[in-house]
Amino acid sequence: GQSLEQPSEVTAVEGAIVQINCTYQTSGFYGLSWYQQHDGGAPTFLSYNALDGLEETGRFSSFLSRSDSYGYLLLQELQMKDSASYFCAADQTGANNLFFGTGTRLTVIP
Amino acid sequence: DAGVTQSPTHLIKTRGQHVTLRCSPISGHKSVSWYQQVLGQGPQFIFQYYEKEERGRGNFPDRFSARQFPNYSSELNVNALLLGDSALYLCASSGKTGGARERMFFGSGTQLSVL
Numbered sequence: 001g002q003s004l005e006q007p008s009e010v011t012a013v014e015g016a017i018v019q020i021n022c023t024y025q026t027s028g029f030y031g032l033s034w035y036q037q038h039d040g041g042a043p044t045f046l047s048y049n050a051l052d053g054l055e056e057t058g059r060f061s062s063f064l065s066r067s068d069s070y071g072y073l074l075l076q077e078l079q080m081k082d083s084a085s086y087f088c089a090a091d092q093t094g095a096n097n098l099f100f101g102t103g104t105r106l107t108v109i110p
Numbered sequence: 111d112a113g114v115t116q117s118p119t120h121l122i123k124t125r126g127q128h129v130t131l132r133c134s135p136i137s138g139h140k141s142v143s144w145y146q147q148v149l150g151q152g153p154q155f156i157f158q159y160y161e162k163e164e165r166g167r168g169n170f171p172d173r174f175s176a177r178q179f180p181n182y183s184s185e186l187n188v189n190a191l192l193l194g195d196s197a198l199y200l201c202a203s204s205g206k207t208g209g210a211r212e213r214m215f216f217g218s219g220t221q222l223s224v225l
Contacts (some may be wrong), residue, residue, distance in 0.1 A: 004152075035216075042114070042216040043153065043200070087152050094168045097143060098214070100152030 002026045004088050004101030011107045012033045012078055020073045022088035027065045032064050043087065047073065049053060075106075083108045090106045114203050114217035122223045123191050128135040129187040135203030141165075143214065144176055147198040148150070156199075159184055164208045188222075196224045 004024045012018040021031065021045035031050035035043040049055050049071060061074040075082055085105050088100040115134045123129050136143050146151035151194040159178035173189045182197035182203075188195055198219040204212040 040218070042218045043202075044216070045213045077119070089152070096141075096158045096160070097168065098153075099155070099157035100145075103152050105152075 002099050004099065006088060006104045009100065009107070011109060014078055014080060014108055014110050016078050017074065017076050018078060018106065019101045020086050020106065022071045022101055024069050026090045026091050026092060026099060028092040028094060029066070030093050031090050033091070034062050035087045035089060036072045036084050037087065038084045054055055078104045078108050080108050082106060114201055114215050116158065116201050116217040116220050118210070118219045118220060119218070122225060124225050125191055125193060127191050128187065128189050129191060129222060131199050133186070133201030133217060134217055135182050135183045139203035139205045140182055142178055143202045143206045144184070144186045145200040147200055147201065153200055157187070191224045193224050196222060
């Protein structure tokens, strides 16, 4: 079977740094994506890792360790508008779909 | 440029009825995927179409079907609705090859409630 596990909820203070973890068990794993979804909104792409290491895009960074079947999303300089759900999603060799994790609801407090 | 558009935004049906959901991809995108998102969970893959051909199907019953038209828009059909079909149905488009490694652009979804 396949699974991607994330913490269900995380709370952090405005201006701080938060890390959202994702551990996966996926046959034929190829890469890991991260999506943000505000309540009532569309999931929007944040980052993608196919190789081990850190990818940085502005305030967001994503990390992948294939040997540990683990990745994380790092959000820096948190803003109130970052309050949303965050999903990791795996893609597999030979497949054309994403397999999404359970999602982490981030709440940013003043 | 317009993003992925879905219609209707909300829909209420009763058990046993049939529903058709529509999606227009970003202009120039040839791939459309459908996902079901139950409240509090991540999106779950239903179908992917590329150049009007089915490229992938998730673990959903035959009551679910889809098609893609020559203009790359798509319809998702669900027959014999069950209470458990209540969910947000998301459409995503991507451009070049339809592979999962391409960045996908999601619409805001159709919220289906089955009573």
